[in-house]
Amino acid sequence: MHSARRGPRSVQAYDGELGAAVARAQEGDEAAFAVAYRLVQPGLLGYLRGLVGDDAEDVAAHAWQEIARDLGRFKGDGPGFRGWTAAIARHQALDHLRRQKVRPRPTPLEQDARDLPLPRPTHGQALEPPSTEYALQLVRGLPRDQAEAVLLRVVVGLDGPAAARVLGKRPRTARTAAHRGLKRLARQLGGRGVTHEAHWTLGEST
Numbered sequence: 001m002h003s004a005r006r007g008p009r010s011v012q013a014y015d016g017e018l019g020a021a022v023a024r025a026q027e028g029d030e031a032a033f034a035v036a037y038r039l040v041q042p043g044l045l046g047y048l049r050g051l052v053g054d055d056a057e058d059v060a061a062h063a064w065q066e067i068a069r070d071l072g073r074f075k076g077d078g079p080g081f082r083g084w085t086a087a088i089a090r091h092q093a094l095d096h097l098r099r100q101k102v103r104p105r106p107t108p109l110e111q112d113a114r115d116l117p118l119p120r121p122t123h124g125q126a127l128e129p130p131s132t133e134y135a136l137q138l139v140r141g142l143p144r145d146q147a148e149a150v151l152l153r154v155v156v157g158l159d160g161p162a163a164a165r166v167l168g169k170r171p172r173t174a175r176t177a178a179h180r181g182l183k184r185l186a187r188q189l190g191g192r193g194v195t196h197e198a199h200w201t202l203g204e205s206t
Contacts, residue, residue, distance in 0.1 A: 014078070018035075021033070022074070025071060026071055026074070041060070046155040048093055050147065051094075060089065062096075066088050079162065083165060086156050090167075142181045142184060146177050146178070149178040150182065150185075160174060160175050
């Protein structure tokens with residue numbers, strides 16, 4: 001396995017495809033909604049696995065019901081849609097945990113990080129660890145706030161302000177959590193290619 005690298009143009013094309021699909025879906029195009037689902041679901045499911053573990057698929061299904069119901073209210077582009085869907089999924093996950101009377105685990109990735117679906121890479125510097133499995137082991141070893149911030153940046157593909165909105169935190173707080181998480185990963189990997197401005201990229205396995 002190795003990390004794939006895609007430049008800003010690839011990310012722009014992906015976001016453009018997503019934005020166009022969402023716009024068509026809002027006009028009633030069911031096929032376009034399926035395209036949006038295909039583009040967003042892997043990262044969304046990976047993020048939810050970090051919050052609710054084996055219940056991620058059920059929570060994601062409820063989230064997509066809400067997304068479909070409220071789609072007409074959404075205003076924005078492809079990146080905005082990813083942030084909007086992540087916020088809905090997070091609220092569903094927290095509701096699920098409250099219903100189950102289960103507190104969020106201190107290390108939510110302990111059991112399920114190996115099963116995270118691989119995200120589309122984001123722009124910025126790409127780190128190439130020896131394997132995707134090794135990369136996920138490093139992420140699940142982070143403190144919860146750092147792990148969630150890194151997941152939103154890497155798995156869901158959100159920028160700093162969007163991640164902060166999903167977490168309900170001030171941008172500085174979310175940015176600090178992501179920075180500390182990335183810095184810790186950099187130390188564990190000998191400082192190769194991770195900075196506070198970098199996006200830690202997990203590519204597709206081959």
